[in-house]
Amino acid sequence: MKTEFSLAQLADPDIAEADKILRACVHCGFCTATCPTYVLLGDELDSPRGRIYLIKEMLEKDRPPTTEVVKHIDRCLSCLACMTTCPSGVNYMHLVDQARVRIERDYSRPLTERALRTVLAWVLPRPALFRASMILARLGRPFVGLLPTPKTAAATPTLLGRIKAMLELAPGRLPSPGPAGGSVFQAVGTRRGRVALLQGCAQQVLAPRINQAAINLLTRHGIEVVLVKDEQCCGALTHHLGRDGDALARARANVTVWQREAEQDGLDAILVTASGCGTVIKEYGFMLREDHEFARPAARISALAKDITEYLAGIELAPSRQRGDVTIAYHSACSLQHGQKITHAPKDLLSKNGFVVKDVPESHLCCGSAGTYNILQPDIASRLRDRKIANIATVEPDMIAAGNIGCMVQIAGGTSVPVVHTIELLDWATGGPKPGLTDRD
Numbered sequence: 154m155k156t157e158f159s160l161a162q163l164a165d166p167d168i169a170e171a172d173k174i175l176r177a178c179v180h181c182g183f184c185t186a187t188c189p190t191y192v193l194l195g196d197e198l199d200s201p202r203g204r205i206y207l208i209k210e211m212l213e214k215d216r217p218p219t220t221e222v223v224k225h226i227d228r229c230l231s232c233l234a235c236m237t238t239c240p241s242g243v244n245y246m247h248l249v250d251q252a253r254v255r256i257e258r259d260y261s262r263p264l265t266e267r268a269l270r271t272v273l274a275w276v277l278p279r280p281a282l283f284r285a286s287m288i289l290a291r292l293g294r295p296f297v298g299l300l301p302t303p304k305t306a307a308a309t310p311t312l313l314g315r316i317k318a319m320l321e322l323a324p325g326r327l328p329s330p331g332p333a334g335g336s337v338f339q340a341v342g343t344r345r346g347r348v349a350l351l352q353g354c355a356q357q358v359l360a361p362r363i364n365q366a367a368i369n370l371l372t373r374h375g376i377e378v379v380l381v382k383d384e385q386c387c388g389a390l391t392h393h394l395g396r397d398g399d400a401l402a403r404a405r406a407n408v409t410v411w412q413r414e415a416e417q418d419g420l421d422a423i424l425v426t427a428s429g430c431g432t433v434i435k436e437y438g439f440m441l442r443e444d445h446e447f448a449r450p451a452a453r454i455s456a457l458a459k460d461i462t463e464y465l466a467g468i469e470l471a472p473s474r475q476r477g478d479v480t481i482a483y484h485s486a487c488s489l490q491h492g493q494k495i496t497h498a499p500k501d502l503l504s505k506n507g508f509v510v511k512d513v514p515e516s517h518l519c520c521g522s523a524g525t526y527n528i529l530q531p532d533i534a535s536r537l538r539d540r541k542i543a544n545i546a547t548v549e550p551d552m553i554a555a556g557n558i559g560c561m562v563q564i565a566g567g568t569s570v571p572v573v574h575t576i577e578l579l580d581w582a583t584g585g586p587k588p589g590l591t592d593r594d
């Protein structure tokens with residue numbers, strides 16, 4: 154695609170990056186076929202190609218974003234299916250991230266929308282606040298039926314529709330908190346390795362059983378696990394809201410504490426059980442590339458970050474106890490398959506450990522979770538969830554496995570089939586307890 158940025162504009166490293174990305178796009182439109190919003194809404198401006206054009210216009214003309222541009226960028230899930238499909242290697246992720254920052258900086262949203270986004274950005278990354286908000290949401294759940302259901306994919310979903318979506322996502326009960334930062338779990342027998350395990354923010358409130366299963370499995374296989382003290386939310390949630398100041402501050406704080414841990418006691422890897430977080434931590438090196446103090450340490454931390462299944466694929470697990478009579482529908486989280494390009498490892502691990510693994514039709518399409526998307530765009534999100542659940546039902550699973558808490562909560566909201574994390578199944582197969590029902594129940 155031809156671009157016309159001025160030399161002065163190109164002096165800005167972000168614009169220079171955008172220019173490189175835009176020039177790689179040949180406007181072929183292959184990406185439209187796998188874009189969930191284009192598949193649902195059929196509007197070119199809700200496709201990757203349409204959004205790329207809108208972003209180009211906004212950046213090139215250096216104009217404040219219009220309501221129309223904001224509408225179509227807000228509808229993007231950042232699922233990155235378009236990046237998997239694109240034959241020209243267009244880095245849509247870096248482009249849309251930049252657009253979101255520009256919108257956050259230069260566009261004045263209606264007051265209620267600004268307030269809601271501020272609350273989400275403040276509450277979700279703080280586990281204590283998030284826990285308190287979930288308790289409040291449980292009190293509000295009996296009144297969900299009184300709130301109106303939107304009839305169409307509105308340009309701007311209503312505040313009531315968003316509140317309804319939030320209440321519907323709240324779990325029926327909250328589990329007890331998991332172990333605190335600073336805890337170290339010794340390897341059983343001879344130590345074969347030492348890893349940090351990301352504690353996460355929403356996940357540690359909604360499903361501490363996920364990291365518990367990871368700790369159980371890893372220590373049983375000779376890996377020492379540390380929950381690094383003073384670690385923060387990875388920044389993914391605020392990054393996707395365009396609040397880069399917050400996201401970068403969190404990235405710097407995490408780089409500092411993980412680097413300290415690696416230098417003091419050694420770390421073979423920083424393991425992540427929520428793939429949405431893993432995708433952003435692997436981006437720390439890029440996000441902090443212009444920061445003279447943090448650029449190199451951030452790149453080292455990104456290189457250490459691994460999805461839990463990526464790490465387990467490289468070690469020998471204990472013989473499986475499974476007999477092959479449990480059918481698993483494997484839901485491939487977008488952040489794992491498109492963001493991190495991890496497609497085979499989770500399924501191979503499950504198959505090798507005795508599960509019957511079924512691919513879900515249209516597995517490239519997002520379930521509608523996408524960070525805060527299911528709250529901010531509840532109508533599109535629920536249509537995507539219903540489509541995902543209908544596809545899952547065709548393989549008649551005993552359980553659904555996923556590697557991302559956001560997807561797990563989203564899918565569990567529309568099915569009675571138990572939704573578990575891949576690591577819970579692997580822990581079960583190699584000596585741990587059978588995973589229970591989801592924490593929504």
Ligand code: SF4
Pocket residue numbers: 177178179180181182183184185201202205235238239240241242243
């Ligand atoms: S597939 Fe890639 S090159 Fe083609 S229109 Fe989409 S982003 Fe551009």
Ligand code: SF4
Pocket residue numbers: 187188189190191199200201204228229230231232233234235236245
């Ligand atoms: S990130 Fe997902 S929703 Fe956004 S343009 Fe790409 S495919 Fe479409």
